[in-house]
């Protein structure tokens with residue numbers, strides 16, 4: 001991970017959806033994920049993507065999936081759906097006065113997580129807000145800080161299994177979302193599985 005971090009631009013701009021290049025390096029599991037760093041495509045970084053691809057393909061990179069913060073083993077790592085910036089999350093805001101619509105960017109803290117997240121609304125229906133995580137890049141662009149809606153319950157994750165075993169529907173699983181800034185193992189129940197695409201509900205950060 002440290003070798004990959006050294007090859008990244010080091011701008012910590014958050015355009016990839018994570019708040020630093022270090023977090024991006026920790027979350028990176030395949031070459032396709034490099035597409036989320038647009039800075040790396042600049043001429044001055046020519047050749048870096050190829051070097052990172054070599055590191056990802058090395059036998060050392062195929063180790064077990066283990067949360068960095070908690071040291072727990074996960075069944076699989078969860079990457080974004082193709083072409084998307086992060087896994088999708090379904091949130092339930094505890095604040096009843098919050099009204100969000102498609103495209104809104106806001107801040108929140110997931111129940112059980114100490115980190116403030118930045119997210120963009122994909123859809124909002126019946127008290128459930130489906131989002132992508134976007135990182136704080138808009139703050140660096142001089143835009144006003146997005147609204148802080150406070151605590152939210154994370155109800156579901158949806159994404160693609162990038163490493164590890166594919167679970168059965170109904171299975172209780174431990175998984176590591178690539179975009180998790182703490183790289184902490186989450187748990188939940190698989191309610192939909194189609195190839196590498198899965199939806200996991202009943203999300204819990206307490207993993208026994």
Ligand code: SF4
Nearest residue numbers: 012013014016021037
């Ligand atoms: S997009 Fe992400 S990985 Fe690329 S420079 Fe910005 S923070 Fe670093």
